[in-house]
Amino acid sequence: xxxxxxxxxxxxxxxxxxxxxxxxxxxxxxxxxxxxxxxxxxxxxxxxxxxxxxxxxxxxxxxxxxxxxxxxxxxxxxxxxxxxxxxxxxxxxxxxxxxxxxxx
Numbered sequence: 001x002x003x004x005x006x007x008x009x010x011x012x013x014x015x016x017x018x019x020x021x022x023x024x025x026x027x028x029x030x031x032x033x034x035x036x037x038x039x040x041x042x043x044x045x046x047x048x049x050x051x052x053x054x055x056x057x058x059x060x061x062x063x064x065x066x067x068x069x070x071x072x073x074x075x076x077x078x079x080x081x082x083x084x085x086x087x088x089x090x091x092x093x094x095x096x097x098x099x100x101x102x103x104x
Contacts, residue, residue, distance in 0.1 A: 001014070001015060001016060001017045001018060001024035001055055002014065002018065002055055003052065003053070003054055003055060004049055004052065004053040005049070005052055006049050006050060006051045006052050006076060007048060007049060007050075007065075007071060007072055007073055007074075007075045007076045008048065008049055008071055009046060009047070009048050009049075009071040010044050010045055010046065010047055010048075010049065011045065012041070012045055015041055015044070015045070023041070024055075026056075026058070034058075036060045036061070036062075037058045037059065037060060038058070038059040038060060038061070043059075044059050047064045047065070047067070048064060048065040048069045048070070048071050048075055049063060049064060049065070050062070050063060050064055050065050050076075051063060076100075086103075091103075
């Protein structure tokens with residue numbers, strides 16, 4: 001029902017329409033359902049996203065980090081790599097970087 005950021009944990013409130021207070025649901029004919037789609041909120045709640053999700057996008061297993069992953073930016077750092085936080089105003093051009101970009 002709203003934009004969800006990569007490396008954040010999906011909470012029950014993330015699946016509720018803010019305007020109505022009702023669960024955000026989409027209905028499909030049986031023949032239109034992709035088997036990759038996650039169908040139950042219990043399959044999604046508590047999982048950490050591997051990428052940003054926009055409102056209305058359906059969830060698949062590929063959207064998530066492995067089960068048990070801790071939420072936060074560090075969950076997106078590959079094994080053997082390091083991440084640091086830099087003040088964007090200190091490095092010219094860094095403001096245009098996106099999640100997943102690398103700076104050397």
